[in-house]
Amino acid sequence: MRIELVKRPQRSVLFSALSPFIAFVLTIVAGAILFALLGVNPLTAFGIYFIEPVSQVWQLHELAIKAAPLILIAVGLSVCYRANIWNIGAEGQFILGGIVGSIVPVMFPTLEGPLVLPLMLLLGMVGGAAYAAIPAFLKTRFNTNEILTSLMLVYVAQLFLDWLVRGPWRDPQGHGFPQTVQFNASAILPELFPSSGRANWGFVFALVAAVLVWILMNRVLKGFEVRVLGSSPRAGRFAGFSLGRMVFFAFMLSGALAGLAGISEVSGAINQLQPVISPGYGFTAIIVAFLGRLNPLGIVAAGLVLALTYLGGEAVQSALGISDKVARVFQGMLLFFVLGCDTLIHYRIRLVGFGASRIEEAR
Amino acid sequence: MKRLLIALMTTTAALSVAASAEAADKLKACWVYTGPIGDFGYSYQHDQGRLAVEKALGDKVETAFLENVSEGPDADRAFERLAREGCNMIFGTSFGFMDPELKAAKKFPDVKFEHATGYKSADNMGLYNARFYEGRYVLGQIAAKESKTGVAGYIVSFPIPEVVMGINSFMLGAQSINPDFKAKIVWVNSWFDPGKEADAAKALFDQGADIIVQHTDSTAALQVAEERKLHGFGQSSDMIKFAPNAQLTSLTDEWGPYYVSRVQAALDGTWKPDNVWLGIKDGAVKLAPFTNMPDDVKAMAEATAKKISEGWNPFTGPVAKQDGTEWLKDGEVADDGTLLGMNFYVKGVDDKLPQ
Numbered sequence: 001m002r003i004e005l006v007k008r009p010q011r012s013v014l015f016s017a018l019s020p021f022i023a024f025v026l027t028i029v030a031g032a033i034l035f036a037l038l039g040v041n042p043l044t045a046f047g048i049y050f051i052e053p054v055s056q057v058w059q060l061h062e063l064a065i066k067a068a069p070l071i072l073i074a075v076g077l078s079v080c081y082r083a084n085i086w087n088i089g090a091e092g093q094f095i096l097g098g099i100v101g102s103i104v105p106v107m108f109p110t111l112e113g114p115l116v117l118p119l120m121l122l123l124g125m126v127g128g129a130a131y132a133a134i135p136a137f138l139k140t141r142f143n144t145n146e147i148l149t150s151l152m153l154v155y156v157a158q159l160f161l162d163w164l165v166r167g168p169w170r171d172p173q174g175h176g177f178p179q180t181v182q183f184n185a186s187a188i189l190p191e192l193f194p195s196s197g198r199a200n201w202g203f204v205f206a207l208v209a210a211v212l213v214w215i216l217m218n219r220v221l222k223g224f225e226v227r228v229l230g231s232s233p234r235a236g237r238f239a240g241f242s243l244g245r246m247v248f249f250a251f252m253l254s255g256a257l258a259g260l261a262g263i264s265e266v267s268g269a270i271n272q273l274q275p276v277i278s279p280g281y282g283f284t285a286i287i288v289a290f291l292g293r294l295n296p297l298g299i300v301a302a303g304l305v306l307a308l309t310y311l312g313g314e315a316v317q318s319a320l321g322i323s324d325k326v327a328r329v330f331q332g333m334l335l336f337f338v339l340g341c342d343t344l345i346h347y348r349i350r351l352v353g354f355g356a357s358r359i360e361e362a363r
Numbered sequence: 364m365k366r367l368l369i370a371l372m373t374t375t376a377a378l379s380v381a382a383s384a385e386a387a388d389k390l391k392a393c394w395v396y397t398g399p400i401g402d403f404g405y406s407y408q409h410d411q412g413r414l415a416v417e418k419a420l421g422d423k424v425e426t427a428f429l430e431n432v433s434e435g436p437d438a439d440r441a442f443e444r445l446a447r448e449g450c451n452m453i454f455g456t457s458f459g460f461m462d463p464e465l466k467a468a469k470k471f472p473d474v475k476f477e478h479a480t481g482y483k484s485a486d487n488m489g490l491y492n493a494r495f496y497e498g499r500y501v502l503g504q505i506a507a508k509e510s511k512t513g514v515a516g517y518i519v520s521f522p523i524p525e526v527v528m529g530i531n532s533f534m535l536g537a538q539s540i541n542p543d544f545k546a547k548i549v550w551v552n553s554w555f556d557p558g559k560e561a562d563a564a565k566a567l568f569d570q571g572a573d574i575i576v577q578h579t580d581s582t583a584a585l586q587v588a589e590e591r592k593l594h595g596f597g598q599s600s601d602m603i604k605f606a607p608n609a610q611l612t613s614l615t616d617e618w619g620p621y622y623v624s625r626v627q628a629a630l631d632g633t634w635k636p637d638n639v640w641l642g643i644k645d646g647a648v649k650l651a652p653f654t655n656m657p658d659d660v661k662a663m664a665e666a667t668a669k670k671i672s673e674g675w676n677p678f679t680g681p682v683a684k685q686d687g688t689e690w691l692k693d694g695e696v697a698d699d700g701t702l703l704g705m706n707f708y709v710k711g712v713d714d715k716l717p718q
Contacts, residue, residue, distance in 0.1 A: 058447060062440050162552070166522065166717060177458065177523050198443065269436035274459070275521075279433040314441070317429055318448060324399065324431045 005347040015344040022344070023337040030333050040320055048319050049312035049330070061197025063307050065269065068199075069094070069278075071206035071303035072261035073285035075213045076254030078294040082217065083250045084230040089135060089150030090258040091282025092157035093128040097259025098266040098277050099161055100127025102180065105187035106169050106273065112186040120187060120263055128259015129252040131157065136251035140244040146251075154282065162275045169273065180273040189268030200268035202261070207300065209257055214296040226250065258282060287335060293342075309334060392416060392626050393450035394428040395441045395464075397457035398555050404580025404599035405554065406430060408616045409456045409479075415619030416626050424626060434459025442467035446474045452629050454622070455479065458523065464488065475634055477625060480525060482703065489636030491621060493647045495525070496532035496702070498614040499576075500677035501650060501667050502596050503536025505611050506574045507544045508660045509594055515546045516567025518577040518584055520554045522717045524705040526578050531709045532677045533576060536667075538711055547572055548714035557583035568593060574611075585609055594655060601651035612664070613651035620646050640699060644672040678702065683710045 032042035053059045073090045080087040101124030104116055135149040166178045173181075189200045217223035229236035229246050236243065266277055288306055292299030313327030394413050398406035413426050427450065432441045438460050445453050446467055452475040455464040461481035468476040468488040476488035484490050506515045515537065519526050530548065537544040547570055549563040556579070564575050564584035568591055575584050575595035585606035588595035595606065597613025621641060628634040641647035650668060653661040671677065680691030685708040691697060708716055 056447075058443070062443070065436065065440070178521065182462075198439070265436065269439060272462070274435070276433065277435060279435060279437055311440075314429060314444060318393070318427045318444060321427065323401070324429075325401075 002352050004350045004352050005343070006350050007347055008345075011345050012348070015341075019341040019344050020338060023334075023341040026337045026341070027330075027334045030337075031330055034326070034330065034333075038322060038326060040322060045316055045320065045322075048315045050308065052315045052319075053308055053311035058197040059311065061193075061199035062311055063304060064192075064199040064203040066307035066310055067303040068202040068206045069261040069265050069281045070285050070288045070306060071300055072202070072209055072264070073254075073258045073282055074288035074292060074299045074303060075206070075210050075296045076257030077285055077289040078292070078296060078299060079213060079217065079226060080250040080254045081289060081294055082230045083226045083246055084233075085139075085247055085250045086147045087132065087135070087150050087251055087254050088147050088286065089132070089153050089282070090254065090285055091278060091280065092150070092154035093132050093255040093258035094262035094265075094278055094282045095154075095157040095161050096131040097124040097128035097262030098273065099157075099164065099262075100124060100130075100259070101263030102183075102266055102273050105183040105267075106180045109181050109184060112184060114186070116186045117189065117267070120267060121260060124259045124263025125256040126259070128262060129256040132251040132255020132258070133248065136248045140247050146247075150251075158276075161273065161277065165273050165275055171272075178275050182272045183267065187267060188271055189264055191268075200264070202264035202268050205260060205264060206303070209260075210296040210300045217296065222249070258285075291335070291338060389423060389425055390452065390626065390630050391425045391427065391450045392452045392454070392622075392629075393426065393445040393448075394454045394456060395432050395438070395445070395460060396428060396430040397432060397434065397459065398580065399431050400428070402555055402580050403582060403602065405616070406456070406580075408599050409454075409618055412618030412622040416622045419619075419623045420626060420630070423630060432460075434463075438463035439466060442476075443470075446471040451475060452477070452626060452634075458525070475629055475636075477636075484636055484638060487636065490638040491625075492640050493616055494640055494642035495614060495616075495648055496528045496677060497642045497671045498648045498650055498668075499529045499532040500536035500671065501664050502576060502612070502614060503533040503538075503544075504540050504667055505653075505656065505660060505664050506533070506576065506596075507537040507540035508663065509611065509656060510541075510544070510574045512571050512573045513541060513544055514570075514572045515544070515574045515576055516564065516570070516572030517546045517548045518560055518563045518567070518575065518579055519548060519550055520579050521552065522550065522706075524703055527708070527716065528702050528705045529578055530712060531705065534709050534711050535677055535682065543711075545711060545713050546576075548712065550717065551579060553579065555580045557581040560584045561587050564588065564595075582606070597651060603651065603654065608655060610651070610654060611656055612653045615649045615651055617647055617649050642671070643668060644674070684708070685710055685712055685716075 035042040035045040053063060073094060077087060077090055101120040103123060104111060104120050134153060135146045138144040138149050139146045165180055169180045171179055171181045189202060192199050192201060217226065225241045225246065228239060229241050229243055233243055266273060270277060284306065288299055288302045292302035309331040313324060313331060316322055316327055317324050394409060396406035396409055400406050400410040410428065413428060416424060417426055429441045432438050434457060442453060442464055455478045458480045461478055461483050464476055464478050465483050465485060465488060468485045472487055474487065478488060478490055480492045481490060517530060534546055547567055549567060551559040551563055553559060560579050560581050561583040564587040567575060573593050575588050577584050577598050580599055582602045582605040585595045585597055585602050588609040589606040594609050594611050597610050600615055601613045603610050625634065653664050676696045678697035680695040681693045682691040684690045687710065
């Protein structure tokens with residue numbers, strides 16, 4: 001008796017819809033065992049983990065804050081991945097977006113007015129796109145592996161930011177601590193509804209970007225080009241599409257969105273540059289992109305779910321006093337089951353007895 | 364296993380606290396840690412302080428904490444969450460939490476905030492810090508006595524005043540014994556990165572240092588010293604378990620007494636924001652038992668620690684800067700403001716301060 005995975009002739013519509021629910025049930029079962037072993041009532045823990053973060057208005061704001069950069073970056077990455085281009089460097093493009101967008105408030109701290117913010121956002125996108133153009137150039141010109149180059153450029157970006165805030169951009173009044181000046185009011189991304197919570201316009205950017213990219217991928221010729229070149233470069237060439245231009249397009253689009261996420265985060269949430277501006281959004285967004293099945297609208301949902309797992313993790317920490325390691329293990333289980341169950345969309349499980357298997361295979 | 368035990372213990376503690384009646388006059392004190400409480404270093408020591416509050420004040424208080432909070436937007440959310448969840452008093456224990464905590468303090472004027480190691484305060488946000496440099500002077504003296512090569516390896520995190528001050532104090536202590544004493548410095552750009560810390564220790568030993576000092580939190584460097592049969596100093600907590608033959612002493616933080624007094628003040632209604640800098644005499648800076656050294660060195664270290672606890676300042680002139688120019692005249696004592704913004708080395712440090 002053994003278990004076999006058999007490839008389906010086409011994706012299963014049933015399991016496309018069902019797999020998230022199977023995953024959820026499996027997570028609940030495994031999570032219940034985990035919490036029970038820790039001596040916590042699983043029902044209490046699940047209530048705090050999944051319900052509490054969406055039960056109060058301020059928490060919904062926090063959800064939007066956490067999800068916004070993840071969605072923005074993941075939407076851009078989905079275009080790359082659809083085109084079969086592996087941009088792993090969104091974290092670096094996020095950082096460069098934050099840095100280039102901050103040129104205005106850091107180097108001209110007295111500059112004020114309604115144009116400051118749009119200029120910063122634009123520069124942020126330019127910064128991210130330009131940084132993403134480097135691996136695109138290396139790939140098209142020298143055929144280098146973009147997975148490696150884009151990843152390595154993340155470290156370059158991190159160290160560049162580190163150097164900036166310790167060196168030339170350090171706040172002279174900051175007691176020698178590594179950070180830039182605080183941005184003035186007109187360089188700060190406003191909050192959406194200040195009376196009820198902290199969420200800023202970054203979340204709106206994320207939603208708009210998701211809709212626009214969805215239209216691009218499904219209603220515009222360029223999107224068709226992306227998908228054709230992604231699934232079959234040869235067919236794409238016959239159709240007259242250029243792979244080189246596509247590499248630049250995908251990289252720079254996702255770089256621009258990552259850059260926008262970076263400057264939105266710096267301007268809206270941190271209000272200054274510091275040695276670390278991202279807790280790994282650029283990498284987490286890769287998970288979000290796949291969790292959303294590379295569909296921009298799915299990514300919005302995936303981003304919110306992932307943000308929920310972070311907030312839920314903190315909620316159980318402070319309410320039940322359990323370690324953040326446990327919260328992360330639980331988050332990992334959720335992602336594992338979700339991505340694992342997606343296998344069922346393309347494969348079906350077959351139980352094979354010892355005798356029967358030979359015959360079946362010979363068929 | 365130990366971590367699991369700690370997690371279990373805190374869980375049961377939190378549950379039993381939650382169970383024992385939600386009295387209205389019960390004070391909820393909360394902590395935000397930058398590292399995991401299982402780091403056996405900085406965050407661990409703060410959490411020991413939290414547990415001391417629970418122990419000392421019993422059912423008059425309820426505590427909660429968030430660990431491993433990264434310094435950025437996640438920190439904003441951490442303070443917001445705790446303030447909204449009914450914490451009456453919140454301790455932010457890392458420099459990087461200063462601005463997020465200040466934002467929260469402005470937004471929640473009824474909550475009492477305290478921030479460790481920063482410099483910005485508010486009507487409801489006080490500051491506290493420890494004079495770790497006092498202990499580092501003693502470490503310097505021990506290092507100069509125990510080192511055969513006259514060179515110490517110093518593993519450091521970030522070039523902020525706190526750290527620079529520590530290096531300088533260590534050097535002054537060492538030079539008071541051996542005027543030619545040198546320190547080699549490696550920046551690992553992290554407070555907690557066992558891999559990098561171990562690599563740094565190996566590199567420093569290979570370059571001729573025979574004693575390791577660290578301003579990072581893991582036990583990795585000491586473990587390297589243990590393997591090489593050389594010596595070093597622990598940091599934040601007593602690390603003797605990890606290096607029974609290598610640890611000379613450990614510079615530890617003891618936050619319990621301070622936390623208990625502040626939470627008690629809040630209970631009494633006498634809390635007001637303050638800016639305190641606690642040292643050896645307040646019991647906040649402690650040196651773990653002096654081990655693996657001869658009795659005369661031990662006696663010297665104890666005498667120096669006593670002298671400091673009686674008010675003597677390690678930054679007493681004459682002291683020259685790295686380039687040889689005079690910083691403190693004979694008998695002149697550095698003021699706290701200069702120390703808190705320190706961005707230069709004293710003579711004898713073999714490194715260029717990252718600017």
